[in-house]
Amino acid sequence: DVKVTQSSRYLVKRTGEKVFLECVQDMDHENMFWYRQDPGLGLRLIYFSYDVKMKEKGDIPEGYSVSREKKERFSLILESASTNQTSMYLCASSLRGTPLHFGNGTRLTVT
Amino acid sequence: KQEVTQIPAALSVPEGENLVLNCSFTDSAIYNLQWFRQDPGKGLTSLLLIQSSQREQTSGRLNASLDKSSGRSTLYIAASQPGDSATYLCAAPSGNTPLVFGKGTRLSVIA
DSSP states (O other), X not given: XXXXXXXXXXXXXXXXXXXXXXXXXXXXXXXXXXXXXXXTTEEEEEEEESSTTOOEEOSOOTTXXXXXXXXXXXXXXXXXXXXXXXXXXXXXXXXXXXXXXXXXXXXXXXX | OOOEEXXXXXXXXXXXXXXXXXXXXXXXXXXXXXEXXXXXXXXXXXXXXXXXXXXXXXXXXXXXXXXXXXXXXXXXXXXXXXXXXXXEEEEEEETTEEEEEOOOEEEEEEO
């Protein structure tokens, strides 16, 4: 069974802090994704990666960056956290054409 | 750009009822469509993936159909149970872009 692990379930950070959200998958998936989920807005794609060292912007990349130095790990970085980045962050991985597998999410609160 | 719509946004049914959840998408050039389930505060769990060459997929009491020409997919749940209560999301890609998600249908099955 595919396992996608997000390092924290809950995180509280202060405005202006640099925040790292980590995601690790154990199935050698080439594709990895970061979404955020907000009430009324649904899931929105932040960044994705189709291979190591590759990254592509999604629909809402502003204020975020990513790192994929190893195939199994995809990190989301909030350069300077702001209150409007309070959200549920979901990481996912897949092989092309196969189901997306999600982690349990990180609920981030920025105060 | 792909847009995915799910109607209704919420649905409440008595236990044992058969029900249909609807999903429509604007760009029919998809190679697959996926249905997911999300329990409160959790990540998404993949239910069914329908390849563009298929018309339907079945898993237990779930059956998903795909009609690319009309831009529609349905998820049929037979003999609903309280444990089916969750939010159901459909998602479709557009070309080589990652999945675009609908906002989901929140299902409540009343015992």
